[in-house]
Amino acid sequence: MLARGAAVRGGGLLRRAGAPGRGLRTSPAARGGMPSWVIDRYGRNEVLRFARNMALPAIRFPNEVVIKVHAASLNPIDLSMRSGYGATALNMKRDPLKLNSEENEFPLTLGRDVSGVVMECGLSVSYFKPGDEVSFKPKCLSHTEAASLPYVGLTAWSAINKVGGLNQKNCGGKRLLILGASGGVGTFAVQLGKAWGAHVTAVCSSDASTLMKELGADDVIDYKSGNLEEQLKILPLFDFILDNVGGATEKWALDLLKKWSGATYVTLVTPFLINMDRLGVADGMLQTGVTIGSKTLKHLCKGVHYRWAFFMPSGPCLDEIAELVNSGKIQPVIDQVFSFSEVPKAFLKLEGGHARGKTVINVINKK
Structure with a gap:
């Protein structure tokens, strides 16, 4: 504050x-x-x-x-x-x-x-x-x-662990895609994925590519160097996608996931608070429920999981983050x-x- x-x-x-x-x-x-x-x-x-x-x-x-x-x-x-x-x-x-x-x-x-x-x-x-x-x-x-x-760490932790179901025991060898990787949540997510043994692909602009490599990203994709969707389609499919960008990205990003394997797309760009501001508490929550429910069902029928994630306060998770910092696996x-x-x-x-x-x-x- x-x-x-x-x-x-x-x-x-x-x-x-x-x-x-x-x-x-x-x-x-x-x-x-x-x-x-x-x-x-x-x-x-x-x-x-x-x-x-x-x-x-x-x-x-x-x-x-x-x-x-x-x-x-x-x-x-x-x-x-x-x-x-x-x-x-x-x-x-x-x-x-x-x-x-x-x-x-x-x-x-x-x-x-x-x-x-x-x-x-x-x-x-x-x-x-x-x-x-x-x-x-x-x-x-x-x-x-x-x-x-704290805020970016717990937001990334919420998306990857609490919502995405990944942890240090099951993340090894998984392919993670981080969209919007150079911001606060993105830089933490790249490091968390690497700390847990995943293969991490980071999407950012070219001037952040050196930073992404320093943080451990295996592949760095410049979203300004051509059609991003086409650049990502030539790579092997992913087990998990964290979307910090939203918008049009959501229309094609889920096609980059492995089908019928438990692969998950998690977005941090949701209309939850916008719905409440626009429609009021009750109607806003109802509209939000309808939206997330319909999208989840739509993509589940295609063999992938669609999820929303939010910041989740947690003392125990902060303690785990502190351990990763003290061990040198995550840096501010x-x-x-x-x-x-x-x-x-x-x-x-x-x-x-x-x-x-x-x-x-x-x-x-x-x-």
Whole structure:
């Protein structure tokens, strides 16, 4: 989150909570105000506002912690949310009884990723204590590096493992295709596939080909050097496709999969939140269910699996990612680092596209 203090709610980074009864645990300098970048309305970059003394988040539930943020990173979804994408679902999560209340909605702090130090712990939190670097940060990484991993790492993990069914035991020798491989999720997915022993084909522009090779990709395809579909058709069929691009790609990508072998196509580009914003919660979920159901059945009849994937918070998965980082099998890929005062510039950088990894905010000017 783009603030120097942030509440992290249970079920995500928090796990292994113990029994209540030890009281609120607080670091010596936990209270006070914090500077933060917020928005008071949806729009383009001009809606970003620097607030000098926002109230620190208070722990409301026993499985929450408050983190002093050392570094944060931006993701494409933050650009979309700045313009109002996902507002219906976000407001429902905040308070189901105030779906249309602007007072409840703003000011809104954007951001998905943080690396920092625990300041306070709720009653039932035993896995963390004040002073811990969350969650838990690999010792070999700076806060700036660590902040680049959680959202993209868990999104890729969700797509490949939770939805795609691949893991370190069954991935060896499988052929993986990563469409949109040079972004945050793509660079992580390439490394995860290689860490689990797969043959990985990465699709990106030519200026990212060196990076893809450094990350371990076996084949690198330049989508600008000709018809991408034709370039991929001459390769052996794939066991798994991760699509970070969507759009017209979905119309032909599934034909690249091995038929009747359990091969799976997973896309991260879905209409779920768009449907909710456009149609409301009930009708949006209904439309989403109809869409995914019809597409799944259509492609199942052709011998391949069609799936959607989303970011899934998970403490145990973050621990597994940390182990892969500590073993040298996965490394952060950072495109550019900005200071906390340069948050609007960071948004503009991300908005320009063609990122090679993550855009990171150094919040307190320390590594």
